[in-house]
Amino acid sequence: MATSMSMVSKLVASIVLLLCWSTAYAQLRPNFYRKTCPRAISIVEEVIKETIANEPRMGASLLRLHFHDCFVNGCDGSVLLDDTTTFKGEKSAGPNFNSARGFDVIDKIKARIERVCSGVVSCADILAIAARASVVRLGGPSWAVRLGRRDSRTASLSGANNNLPGPGSSLSSLISAFSAQGLTTKDMVALSGAHTIGQARCLFFRSRIYNETNIDKAFAASMQANCPFTSGSGDNNLSPLDQITPNGFDNVYYQSLTTKKGLFHSDQELFNGGLITDSQVRTYSTDQAAFFTDFAAAMVNMGNIKPLIGRKGQIRRNCRRIN
Structure with a gap:
């Protein structure tokens, strides 16, 4: 009886959370x-065009930055805050330290916008617009970015x-991580397609290319050429995810x-x-239009994660620090 009541309580809590997110x-x-x-929006797109023309990889970095922002207390620009002598933020976390990039691009966008309309556009919204602009600039789909988040x-x-x-991550842990953010397994597989752009450090795929069996042998050998077996050797060597x-x-x-050439363990787990996910991967592998449609929808869903609205939060004038 106690177990049943606990399950009911969790269900009610989940429903309340979803209703709150939907209202926001x-x-x-x-x-x-x-x-x-x-x-x-046009200012963001102008800077993204300039940036990607100079360094295409930055498009993936900005898309990842939006993802890393939304998965921690919602899409609120928190990932952009610098550490201080009394405060350690998300930039110091394992998934971001020496890995997250694009902060200077967001600074550039913010500075241009502030010159036109000061104290109006949030850093969280800039991240959302920049993510879409990056995907479009690299040949991907567009979507209607809903705006009005605060920082x-x-x-x-x-x-x-x-x-x-x-x-x-294992498949079960991936599903759990996305579910905790109100995202479905379908959203997860579609959003994972962001790995069709960008690069990764040897440190994060060494174990897969040397130790796993669910990997194409020729692919593993080619990756090993730029990622030595010895830990600490070549850790920062980069390889394209695609x-x-x-x-x-x-x-x-x-x-x-589908040919066992996913670079990350978490990629191949799909x-x-x-x-659960194999059929969706097969569909996307032969139907790019289906992937684009579902990716766009999933990005909208991700942008819906616990936004600060109304009088909550603030509109930062500098994305690296609070006003």
């Missing part, structure tokens, strides 16, 4: 800055360490999974003989 989401809208800062006054080091799924079209947002990532 309803107040976000694509035209939020139409009157207060009509050039906001947090704090960050969570423990949240970044505990909430962000790592490259060694070996074929590393700077193109497409469905090649899923094609690689296609590992399980009934």
Whole structure:
């Protein structure tokens, strides 16, 4: 009886949480800055165009930055806060330290927007717009970014360490991590397609290419050439997550999974003989339009994670520190 009551309580709590998120989401809208800062979106897109023309990899970094922001206390710009002598934020967390990039790009965007409409556009919204602009610039789909988020006054080091799924995650832990954010397994598989762009350090895929069996042998050997077996040797050597079209947002990532060429353990877990995600991976590997549609929808869902609205939080004038 006690167990049943506990399950009911958890179900009720989940429903209440989803209702709260839905209410907040309803107040976000694509035209939020139409009157207060009509050039906001175009300014973001201009900087992204300039940035990716100079360094295509930065598109993946900015998309990842939005993801890492939303998975820790919601899409609130907390990942952008610098550490101080009395405060350690999310930049110091394992998944971000010496890994998260693009902060200077967000600074550049914020500075340009502040010159046009000061104290109006949140850093959290800039991250959301920059993520879409990056995907589009690299050939991926577009979607209606709902805006109106505000910025947090704090960050969570423990949240970044505990909430962000790592490259060694199992399928069950991936599902749990996304579910905890109100995202479905379908969302998870679609969002994982972000790994069709970007690069990874040897440190994060060494174990897979030397120790795992669910991997194409020729692929493993080619990766070993740039990632020595000895820990500490070549840890920072980079390899594209998608070996074929590393700077193109497409469905090649899923094609690689079907041939056991996923770079991360967590990638290959999506296609590992399980009934839960294998069929979705197969679909995306042959139907890029389906992947694009589902990725766009999943990005909208992710952008809905616990936004600060109304009078909560603030509009930071500098994304690295609170006002």
